Amino acid sequence: MTDAAVDPALAARLPKLRELYSALQDRGLSLDLTRGKPSAEQLDLSESLLALPGEGVHTAGGTDVRNYGGLDGLPQLREIFAELLGVPTAQLLAQDNASLRLMWDTLVQALLFGVPGGEGPWSQQGPITFVCPVPGYDRHFAICEELGIRMVTVPMTPDGPDVEAVAALVADDPSVKGLWVVPTYANPDGSVVSEDVARRLVSMPTAAPDFRIFWDNAYAVHHLTQHETTSANAIELAAEAGNPDRVVMFASTSKITFAGAGVSFLASSPGNIAWFKQHLSFRSIGPDKVNQLRHALFFGDAAGVRAHMAKHREILAPKFAAVTRILGERLGDAGVATWTDPQGGYFVSVDVVPGTAARVVELAKAAGIALTPAGATFPYGQDPADRNIRLAPSMPPLAEVETAMDGVATCILLAAAEVAAAA
Amino acid sequence: MTDAAVDPALAARLPKLRELYSALQDRGLSLDLTRGKPSAEQLDLSESLLALPGEGVHTAGGTDVRNYGGLDGLPQLREIFAELLGVPTAQLLAQDNASLRLMWDTLVQALLFGVPGGEGPWSQQGPITFVCPVPGYDRHFAICEELGIRMVTVPMTPDGPDVEAVAALVADDPSVKGLWVVPTYANPDGSVVSEDVARRLVSMPTAAPDFRIFWDNAYAVHHLTQHETTSANAIELAAEAGNPDRVVMFASTSKITFAGAGVSFLASSPGNIAWFKQHLSFRSIGPDKVNQLRHALFFGDAAGVRAHMAKHREILAPKFAAVTRILGERLGDAGVATWTDPQGGYFVSVDVVPGTAARVVELAKAAGIALTPAGATFPYGQDPADRNIRLAPSMPPLAEVETAMDGVATCILLAAAEVAAAA
Numbered sequence: 001m002t003d004a005a006v007d008p009a010l011a012a013r014l015p016k017l018r019e020l021y022s023a024l025q026d027r028g029l030s031l032d033l034t035r036g037k038p039s040a041e042q043l044d045l046s047e048s049l050l051a052l053p054g055e056g057v058h059t060a061g062g063t064d065v066r067n068y069g070g071l072d073g074l075p076q077l078r079e080i081f082a083e084l085l086g087v088p089t090a091q092l093l094a095q096d097n098a099s100l101r102l103m104w105d106t107l108v109q110a111l112l113f114g115v116p117g118g119e120g121p122w123s124q125q126g127p128i129t130f131v132c133p134v135p136g137y138d139r140h141f142a143i144c145e146e147l148g149i150r151m152v153t154v155p156m157t158p159d160g161p162d163v164e165a166v167a168a169l170v171a172d173d174p175s176v177k178g179l180w181v182v183p184t185y186a187n188p189d190g191s192v193v194s195e196d197v198a199r200r201l202v203s204m205p206t207a208a209p210d211f212r213i214f215w216d217n218a219y220a221v222h223h224l225t226q227h228e229t230t231s232a233n234a235i236e237l238a239a240e241a242g243n244p245d246r247v248v249m250f251a252s253t254s255k256i257t258f259a260g261a262g263v264s265f266l267a268s269s270p271g272n273i274a275w276f277k278q279h280l281s282f283r284s285i286g287p288d289k290v291n292q293l294r295h296a297l298f299f300g301d302a303a304g305v306r307a308h309m310a311k312h313r314e315i316l317a318p319k320f321a322a323v324t325r326i327l328g329e330r331l332g333d334a335g336v337a338t339w340t341d342p343q344g345g346y347f348v349s350v351d352v353v354p355g356t357a358a359r360v361v362e363l364a365k366a367a368g369i370a371l372t373p374a375g376a377t378f379p380y381g382q383d384p385a386d387r388n389i390r391l392a393p394s395m396p397p398l399a400e401v402e403t404a405m406d407g408v409a410t411c412i413l414l415a416a417a418e419v420a421a422a423a
Numbered sequence: 424m425t426d427a428a429v430d431p432a433l434a435a436r437l438p439k440l441r442e443l444y445s446a447l448q449d450r451g452l453s454l455d456l457t458r459g460k461p462s463a464e465q466l467d468l469s470e471s472l473l474a475l476p477g478e479g480v481h482t483a484g485g486t487d488v489r490n491y492g493g494l495d496g497l498p499q500l501r502e503i504f505a506e507l508l509g510v511p512t513a514q515l516l517a518q519d520n521a522s523l524r525l526m527w528d529t530l531v532q533a534l535l536f537g538v539p540g541g542e543g544p545w546s547q548q549g550p551i552t553f554v555c556p557v558p559g560y561d562r563h564f565a566i567c568e569e570l571g572i573r574m575v576t577v578p579m580t581p582d583g584p585d586v587e588a589v590a591a592l593v594a595d596d597p598s599v600k601g602l603w604v605v606p607t608y609a610n611p612d613g614s615v616v617s618e619d620v621a622r623r624l625v626s627m628p629t630a631a632p633d634f635r636i637f638w639d640n641a642y643a644v645h646h647l648t649q650h651e652t653t654s655a656n657a658i659e660l661a662a663e664a665g666n667p668d669r670v671v672m673f674a675s676t677s678k679i680t681f682a683g684a685g686v687s688f689l690a691s692s693p694g695n696i697a698w699f700k701q702h703l704s705f706r707s708i709g710p711d712k713v714n715q716l717r718h719a720l721f722f723g724d725a726a727g728v729r730a731h732m733a734k735h736r737e738i739l740a741p742k743f744a745a746v747t748r749i750l751g752e753r754l755g756d757a758g759v760a761t762w763t764d765p766q767g768g769y770f771v772s773v774d775v776v777p778g779t780a781a782r783v784v785e786l787a788k789a790a791g792i793a794l795t796p797a798g799a800t801f802p803y804g805q806d807p808a809d810r811n812i813r814l815a816p817s818m819p820p821l822a823e824v825e826t827a828m829d830g831v832a833t834c835i836l837l838a839a840a841e842v843a844a845a846a
Contacts, residue, residue, distance in 0.1 A: 035491070043489040047478050050713070055474050058466070066466040066681040068458070096519050097711045104706035108531060112570070123546070139705075146705040147535070258489040261713035282562075282569040283527035288520045290473070290684035291714070 006353045007335050010413075010420035017414040021363065024407050029368035031404040036187070036346035037395045038259055038312075045311050046257040052294040060296070065289035071277055074292035077263065083302040084221055085251055086233045087267040093276065095287045099252040099264040100139060103214060106248055106266070107147055109279045110177070110212070116245050116271045118210030122177060131169050131179040133161040135349055135377030135388045137187040140180045140216070144379070151379035152176075156186065160193030160201075160231075167204045174207040178214060183231035185219040188377055188390035189349040190342025198232030203241035213238075215249040219345040221309045222255060224317050228306075229343055235267060244269040253295060255346065256308065263287075263295050319393040319401045323348050326402060330409035336416035348391040349377070356415035357386045363411035369404050429776045430758050433836075433843035440837040444786065447830050452791035454827040459610070459769035460818045461682055461735075468734050469680040475717040483719070488712035494700055497715035500686060506725040507644055508674055509656045510690040516699065518710045522675040522687040526637060527566055529671055529689070532702045533600070533635070534570060539668050539694045541633030545600060554592050554602040556584040558772055558800030558811045560610040563603045563639070567802070574802035575599075579609065583616030583624075583654075590627045597630040601637060606654035608642040611772040611800055611813035613765025621655030626664035636661075638672040642768040644732045645678060647740050651729075652766055658690060667692040676718060678769065679731065686710075686718050742816040742824045746771050749825065753832035759839040771814040772800070779838035780809045786834035792827050 058066050060076050072078070073094025082089040095102060109115070111123040122128050129150040132141060136156070144151050154165035161181060170176045179201070183193040193201075201213060215234050223229065234247045245268070253262035266276060299305050324341050327350070331337050339350040352360055357374035364371050372390045375381040391408070393401045481489050483499050495501070496517025505512040518525060532538070534546040545551050552573040555564060559579070567574050577588035584604060593599045602624070606616040616624075624636060638657050646652065657670045668691070676685035689699060722728050747764050750773070754760050762773040775783055780797035787794050795813045798804040814831070816824045 037491055040487060040490075043481070043487065046489075047481075050476050050481060051474050051478050053473050055470050058470075058473060064463060064466065066469070066684060067463075068460055068677075068682040070683075098707055100708065101706050108535075112531075112534075143705055146702070254491075258713060259491045260493075260709050261489060261711045279569070282565055283524050284521055285523065286683050288684045288711070288714070290681060291711070 006416050006420045008420055008423060010417045014417040014421045017417050020410050021414050024367045024410055029403065029407065031368060031396060031400050032370040033391050033393060033404055034370050034372050036392045038255055039315065039395050041315050042312055043258060045308065046298065049257055049294055049298050052297050060293050065293045068285045070286045070289055071281060071284065073287050074289050074296060076296040077292045080296065080299055080302050080305060081265055084305055085217065085249065085267055087235055091270060091273055092265055092267045093273065094292055095264045095266065097260055097262055097264065099218065099250040102250050102264050102266045104143055106276065107143060111147060113279060115210045115212065116275050127175055129176045131166055131176060132379050133180065135188050136180060137182060138376040141379045153379060156189050156191055158191050160191055160197040163197050163200045166201065170204060170206040170211060172207050177208050177210065178212045180214050182216045182218060183234065184217055185222060185342055185345025187345065188347035190340045190345050190347065192229050193231045195232040198234045199237050202234055202238035202243055202246050211246060213247045215247050217249050217251045220251055221305060223309065223313055223344045224320055225343050227343065239269065245271050248272055256305065257295060263292055316394055318398055320348065322398060322402050323391060323393050323405050326405040326409060331412060334413060337412050346392060346394050350389045350391060351387050352389060352412050353416040353419055354385045354387045356419060357383060357389050359415040360389060360411045363414060364408055367407055369407045429839050429843045431843055431846060433840045437840040437844045440840050443833050444837050447790045447833055452826065452830065454791060454819060454823050455793040456814050456816060456827055457793050457795050459815045461678055462738065462818050464738050465735055466681060468731065472680055472717055472721050475720050483716050488716045491708045493709045493712055494704060494707065496710050497712050497719060499719040500715045503719065503722055503725050503728060504688055507728055508640065508672065508690055510658055514693060514696055515688055515690045516696065517715055518687045518689065520683055520685055520687065522641065522673040523562060525673050525687050525689045529699065530566060530570055536702060538633045538635065539698050550598055552599045554589055554599060555802050556603065558611050559603060560605060561799040564802045576802060579612050579614055581614050583614055583620040586620050586623045589624065593627065593629040593634060595630050600631050600633065601635045603637050605639045605641060606657065607640055608645060608765055608768025610768065611770035613763045613768050613770065615652050616654045618655040621657045622660050625657055625661035625666055625669050634669060636670045638670050640672050640674045643674055644728060646732065646736055646767045647743055648766050662692065668694050671695055679728065680718060686715055739817060741821055743771065745821060745825050746814060746816050746828050749828040749832060754835060757836060760835050769815060769817050773812045773814060774810050775812060775835050776839040776842055777808045777810045779842060780806060780812050782838040783812060783834045786837060787831055790830055792830045
């Protein structure tokens, strides 16, 4: 589908689609595809964490994990994730339960104190701008809005952010201080940053001497196929390009073990790590090392994490297959939508007839199917084409995903037919 | 002891004290009284936490604690600590592993966004000042220094901060935005804020309309005697005084269960709680609810916390008794020091001969006894009289506390004798 007008022939289907929708409403559904939350079945995979580390087990490498200290996090766990994320252990911090918090902290530190290579606190340099690939992650945009950081958008491509568009924005304007990237199985479109794109992002000239890429590797090991795609190693490439401090990577076990009770990670250059820790030391005496030991014992090693993720895949892959299968069956030849076929991560991105995304979400809601609000994948919640919808099929059981997606397809068709009839 | 000159007769004891100190050095000690860390024996009291909540136990009040959400924290745990802290559960948030973090967040929110009843972000109102009772807690002072907040000092009294001095500082200067208070068994002097002092602090006129008292109730239930002293209920008194938003209370289980792997709490007025949560929602999807359930199951109820604290007391009280006993035996009639006799908390505060605190710490270090740096209990690390030393006897075994304190007494005497000899 392009942005071209919807097929006028759809108007003829309007009465039939209204009947279908009415029948959908009559089912009295209560289904939810809004957030990328793991299902209870997935959480059960980590059930043994609930009894770990076990009584009498409270030391790791000579450290009593029950006491204060250890700002970097537990070496045993950092080693495991350093291997998975492709960074030296010394450049990886393990912290508490949310990488969102680490992104927030990094931005607040930049605003209040400035960053290495910069010219003082960002908050004293007039308005700051971040480049936001769209569609993207609503919580990234919300943090920027909360902190008064302006956002400009660039399109996503299957290989990551549109590099030409990014390079043009950062080349001359020193107020452009940052770029959000979800490099592996991006939220919501599933794209994976290629080595070529990464190389250009870390080497492009930037007017700001302290430009930072917030590399939110939330789905680094969250494969939906046996082909375990890896995004480019941006930290290594940045060092090679002579811009070692440009990339700050974030990750967590939120969708590996327990969402909200996992461990978060921050990786970057030695300079950025020292900078982060220096300010961290004022607000923390150390992360929850007991939880880190719990995770280290649970995984054993990096292979243990990979084996664990294969179990997630067995649960998730059928749900994602159902989403794309039903969209294909119901909308395949109607010319009313395109959608992604992600090879990992937590989302399917659907582009419907321009001007109908909000209507589709409204119709779905009235039929008992909760979708992420239209516009959520754009800064300020405003999708200029009113076209993109993010689907999150992880949480409901497979049968509910199927029921919900059949309903969503009906809503997409009905909204398109309404437009065709009004044309 | 007053600030008056040291007894000249001490000079005669100098040779003997030098011999004693030389013998102390010859023992090759390696002892540490620097930080208020719980001992391994105390951490063992919570050992069963390491296997909680246990496999199959992951719901609380219908909530799956393994998944995202629940910004306020788990109601089951909040109810227990609401009773202990004397606040309504609705006005108490349970968060992650460090109350230090909550203090930091509260200050950062005030700087970036302003607080209820204020006139915008504190960072846009010129220099901000906090009143710091001294001696006080070095991490409070460090946060202020890191955030560029000026500090002015007032003396501590056995009933809390010197209210007259505080009232005079806040009355006319709108840049004075806050006051640090450790209300129960203060760090380091063990004082407990009386109801009269609290009532005056919450009702005194302040030039700043958005003045805040950071009420760090870190030792609320940390009694060293069977008389379980309670500091004044400042949140309730502030509401009665018509200044409901003035007090923000912080607490944690760091010295109840595991230091660094516990749960932190923030309590305040409904308005402040709403304000804190509104901004919190941008940086967190919720705290670690598994750890909160773990703690709720471990304690059972408020009585469970009290019973648990009695076990800490059995371990700690003999150590504190040793400190005051040895100081009394060695220094009782020498006129070279005064010290507190705390009824709870983690510290003994010693005032030595003015001008000798740094020398005492230096002498102790050279004899293998690590003490908190002189000046640490004052803003910017500067004790104008070079007099105060904070002792933290919780961590070493009793025998080591005794050995260390005997050595510290020798150092205090030697430093005083050096002054007397030089006079």
